[in-house]
Amino acid sequence: MQPFLYLRKMIKNHYFYWILLLLSGLILLFIISPLLKLVVGSLFVSSDPLFNDPEVWQSIKRTLLISFITTIFFSIGAIPLAYLLARYNFWLKKLIIGIIDLPIVMPHTAAGIALLTIISPSTYVGKFLSSIGLTIIDSHLGIGLAMAFVSLPFLIQSARVGFSKIPVSLEKAALSLGASPVKVFFKISLPLAWQNIVTGYVLMFARGISEFGAVAIIAYHPMTSPLLLFERMNQFGLTYVQPIATVIIIISLVIFVLLRIIAKSSE
Numbered sequence: 001m002q003p004f005l006y007l008r009k010m011i012k013n014h015y016f017y018w019i020l021l022l023l024s025g026l027i028l029l030f031i032i033s034p035l036l037k038l039v040v041g042s043l044f045v046s047s048d049p050l051f052n053d054p055e056v057w058q059s060i061k062r063t064l065l066i067s068f069i070t071t072i073f074f075s076i077g078a079i080p081l082a083y084l085l086a087r088y089n090f091w092l093k094k095l096i097i098g099i100i101d102l103p104i105v106m107p108h109t110a111a112g113i114a115l116l117t118i119i120s121p122s123t124y125v126g127k128f129l130s131s132i133g134l135t136i137i138d139s140h141l142g143i144g145l146a147m148a149f150v151s152l153p154f155l156i157q158s159a160r161v162g163f164s165k166i167p168v169s170l171e172k173a174a175l176s177l178g179a180s181p182v183k184v185f186f187k188i189s190l191p192l193a194w195q196n197i198v199t200g201y202v203l204m205f206a207r208g209i210s211e212f213g214a215v216a217i218i219a220y221h222p223m224t225s226p227l228l229l230f231e232r233m234n235q236f237g238l239t240y241v242q243p244i245a246t247v248i249i250i251i252s253l254v255i256f257v258l259l260r261i262i263a264k265s266s267e
Contacts, residue, residue, distance in 0.1 A: 035249065042246040045239050055228060056244055060251060062140070063224040067208030070144040071155070071201055078155045079197060083189065085156075086163035101157065103150045112217025115149050119218075142219035150214050151207035155200035162196025163189060202259040209252060 085097060103111050119136045120126050129136060136142045166189055174184045190197075212226040220227060225248050233241045 038242060038249070039246050042242040045242055053232075053244075055223070056225075056247075059223050059225045059228040060248060062143075062222060063209050063226075064251075064255070066140055066144050066224070067147055067151075067205050070148045070208055071151075071205045073144075074148045074152055075155060075201065075204075078152055078200075079159050079190075082156045082159035082200075083163050083185070086160045087168070097157075097160075101153050104153050108150055108211065108213030109217055111150050112146055112214035115146060115214065116217055119145065136218070138219050138221045140219075140222070143215055143222075143224060146214040146218040147208035147211050150211055151204040154203035154207055155197075158200030158203060159193060159197045162193030162200075165196075166192045198259075198262065202256070202262075205259065206252070206256055209255075 085093065106114075117123065118125050119129070119142075121130060121137065126136060134141060136145065170188055170192075171184050174188055175181070179187070209224075210226060211224075212230065215224055216227055223231065229241055229245055229248065232244065
């Protein structure tokens with residue numbers, strides 16, 4: 001009860017806190033009201049589309065699995081990159097950090113087009129991948145690459161912040177006592193930055209499952225859940241997709257909360 005009493009005291013003492021409360025309430029209303037309307041509205045429409053369309057559940061499973069695998073796979077290189085950016089100063093470092101963040105701010109259809117210029121079948125990379133039997137366009141691999149391109153910045157930057165918080169003196173002390181750089185990284189740096197890294201995993205995974213634009217450019221088929229929602233709404237209208245959208249949102253929320261709990265437990 002103490003936080004509520006403190007809030008009540010602040011509001012009572014000054015009109016400024018009334019303004020803060022009003023503005024905060026408007027933002028919360030803006031976020032919550034569409035979600036609440038969707039969930040409540042879906043209770044009054046037929047749920048047949050949800051249970052009679054097997055592609056709905058296939059797309060949900062496909063989206064979650066590909067985003068999870070993509071997050072784990074690309075973290076193998078993303079975490080070392082974050083460590084280098086946190087620990088060393090070098091020429092063009094700020095430019096590199098800015099480029100890493102670029103997929104977040106650029107239109108995601110443009111991100112998909114940029115990625116397509118590298119991996120399309122007419123490019124050298126695309127031809128090489130085709131020669132070893134890897135199909136990118138309209139494939140699970142293409143979906144994963146599109147997800148990774150727009151979501152990797154969240155993991156890299158979160159991990160970089162985590163590594164930056166670790167005092168360099170700890171690592172130098174361990175090195176001076178004879179520990180190898182590998183041991184220092186895995187025994188000191190990685191555990192101390194783990195909370196931020198897990199947060200980065202959560203953000204990257206969540207961004208991956210919600211991606212639409214880049215995935216639509218690279219691999220419209222097989223459909224992920226955002227693409228399926230878009231197509232079903234164009235075909236059958238808003239009422240038809242409400243139950244589907246509600247289930248997808250609930251599943252995403254449950255997964256996000258669970259991952260947040262895992263991140264919290266790693267503190």
